[in-house]
Amino acid sequence: MYKKAIISSIVSLLLIAGLLSFKIPDAPNAGLKLPTGFTANMIADNIGFARHLAVAPNGLIYVKLLKTKNGKGIIELKQNADGIAEVINRFGDYGGTGIYIKDGYLYASSNEDIFRYKLDAKNEVISPDQPEVIVKGLLNRREHDSKSIVLDNAGNIYVNIGAYSNSCQEEDRQPGSMGRAGCPILDSAGGIWQFRADKPDQGYANGIRYATGLRNVVGLDWNQQLDQLFVMMHGRDQLHDLFPALYTTQQNALLPAECLYALKKGDDCGWPYIYYDQLLHKKILAPEYGGDGKKEGGKNAKDPDVAFPGHLAPNGLLFYTGTMFPEKYRNGAFIAFHGSxxxxxxxxxxxxxxxxxxxxxxxxxxxxxxxxxxxxxAQKTASGRADHRPCGLAQGPDGALYVSDDTKGAIYKITYNK
Amino acid sequence: MKSTIIFLSMLAFISVSVFAQTVHKPVTKPATVSPVVNGKKIYLQYCLSCHQADGGGVQNMNPPLIGTQYVLGDKARLIKIVLKGFNDAVEINGQTYTNAMPAFNYLKDKDIADVLSYIRSHFGNKASAVKPAEVSLIRGPIVKTPNKKKYTVRSKNT
Structure with missing residues (x-):
């Protein structure tokens, strides 16, 4: 009886804690929980479905919207002294995800094309209505349509072309449907393509399939320390739905890993034939290609640098090069997990x-x-009905970290105070 | 002192159980497998992972089943979506969704009718039930093509 009383008391305490957690909106740091010494501010809100963002050397922020708002898909924000960022310009008549600043140009992508805009000395776009078309006609079959972009230091631009399929089944997402032999999707999607950053009107014929076997990449970054492309792949869905005899719902929730890959030209990360099991630390043959959850596969497929739990949806990747944050963060990777x-x-x-x-x-x-x-x-996390979902990451000139939210359209700025 | 703790704890227990009851509304139906019980079972097994427990779908990916004419409107169109799958670029309540829905033509007419009745009367939806005969009628013109393990619909007004 006494034991029961203790358990009941704990339940009561949990209930009270649960009620108190509803107070979060008034909490400091814009409701975010951060390590000691860090501060977060919500500098903008309700700007649209804010996917990726780029911060210019003078602190101007360009945000790519998934869908146009009032006909415009790029938002330019200016940070005022009071810590609020004000919308000072809207342009670009297309929705999309990718946006990046390099060598005096702003690059942005729709779900088919890549554009660039010359910036003036104040990092303002000179001709917002007349961008150069750098790449056009990339495959968009709706599923995994984001064309995330990044540039290297040698005049090349890299773009994700996501596979228009979950696991290259004969019938996409049909229980028990087997994988298509020699998955034909990979010739024009399911990888990273490389183009010249300064050549107009390029298409598939002008590009190079830089890396393949990548189901869908939304977060990617050029690692300046290593001078190398890094990507976060979204692992395949529905192991239990499609092969209930082989995977429990619990296994389905955790598997497969969301993988961080350090890419070199010609790499193959193995989709759709294999997936990475972060619990077994092995590349496992996909059930669509004869796997049983244990059989290994993909002898020539690349191993990830880091394997995260399944379905967390990595949408932003940033290797931190600033000096504002403590030393341990230098050259490390921030990853924005959009949520499962x-x-x-x-x-x-x-x-x-x-x-x-x-x-x-x-x-x-x-x-x-x-x-x-x-x-x-915690309840909104568990149900998936999140108020905000982190998507894009960018580093400011002073080393502050910016995070975009594509649900309500908030922009967070995270700083460190010594 | 001890009795006070026990009393408070029991109070907490009661409030927890009351809370639990209001949250998890038990479906009180006769012992036979009613359309509602069966509809919910089918929903949990085949629909929930994409359309989610609350029928709200997933932003940009899987459409919601709440308050949309695709669910509440024309039953024939709704039945066809389940039988044939759906992968069209359409706006649903002003938003677009990218994931393909597979065909569920391997489900029995009663199972399809029950799950559609379930989604039309849950998640805040209030629309009439779908009867197995209505599913049969739509499935009627669907034939199994001999070469592929795939169902297609004879060209008819869609």
């Missing part, structure tokens, strides 16, 4: 920004949650 949907009926997870330390170009220790609380509450 494909863990149902198990609880959803993610909706946070994590940090993966790197040392001498290799992962150094385990990743940690850096910024949490975007969803609004």
């Amino acid at each position: 949907w494909n863990r149902a009926p198990e609880p959803q997870a993610g909706y946070f920004v994590v940090f993966q330390p790197y040392k001498n170009g290799k992962p150094d220790g385990k990743w940690e949650v850096f910024a949490d609380g975007f969803s609004g509450s």
Whole structure:
């Protein structure tokens, strides 16, 4: 009886804690939980479905919207002294995800094309209505349509062309449907393509399939320390729905890994034939191609640098090069996890920004949650009904970290105070 | 002191159980497998992972089943979506969704009718039930093509 009383008391305490957690909107740091010494401010809100963002050397912020708002798909924000960013310009008559600033140009992508805009000395776009078309006609069959972009230091631009399929089944997402032999999707999608950054009107014929076997990449970055492309792949969905005899709903929630790859030209990351199991630390043959959840595969497929739990949806990747944050963050990776949907009926997870330390170009220790609380509450995380979902990451000239939210359209600025 | 703790704890227990009851509304129906019970079972097994427990779908990916004419409107169109799958670029309540829905033509007419009745009367939806005969009628013109393990619909007004 006494034991029962103790349990009941704990239940009561949990209930009270649950009620208190509804107070979060008034909390400091815009509701985010951060390591000691860091501060977050919501500098803009309700600007639209804010996908990726880029910060110019003078602090101007360009945000790419998934869908146009009042006919415009790029928002330019100016940061005022009071810590609020004000919309000073809207342009670009297309929705999309990718946006990047390099060598005096702003690059932005729709779900088919890549454009660029020359910037003036104040980092303002000179001709907002007349961008140069750099790449056109990239495949968009709706599923995995984001054309995320990044540039290297040699005049090349890299673009993700996501596979228009979950696992290259004969019938996409049909239970038991087997994989298409020699997955034909990979000739024009399911990889990263490289183009020249300064040549207009390029198409597939002008590009190089730089890396393949990548189901869908939304977060990618050029690692300046290593002078190398890094990408975060979204792992395949629905292991249990499609092959219930081989995977439980619990396994489905955790598998496969969301992988961080350090790419070199010609790499193959193995989709759709294999997936990476972060619990077994192995490349596992996909059930669509004869796998049983244990059989290994993909002898020639690349191993990830880091393997994160399944379905967290990595939409932003940033290797931190600033000096504002403490030394341990230098050259390490921030990853914005948009949050899962494909863990149902198990609880959803993610909706946070994590940090993966790197040392001498290799992962150094385990990743940690850096910024949490975007969803609004533990219950909203579990249900997937998050208030905010982190998507894009960018670094400011002073080393501040910017995070975009593509649900309500908030922009967060995270700073460190010594 | 001890009795006070026990009393408070029991109070907490009662409030927890009341809370639980209001949240997880138990479906109180006769012992036979009613359309509602079966509809919910089918929903949990085949629909929930994409359309989610609350029927709200997933932003940009899987459309919601709440308050949309695709669910509440023309039953024939709704039945066809389940039988044939759906992968068209359409706006649903002003938003677009990218994921393909596979065909569920392997489900029985009763299962399809029950799950459609379920979604039309849950998540805040209030629309009439779908009867197995209505599914049969739509499925009627669907034939199995001999070469592929795939169902197609004979060209008819869509």
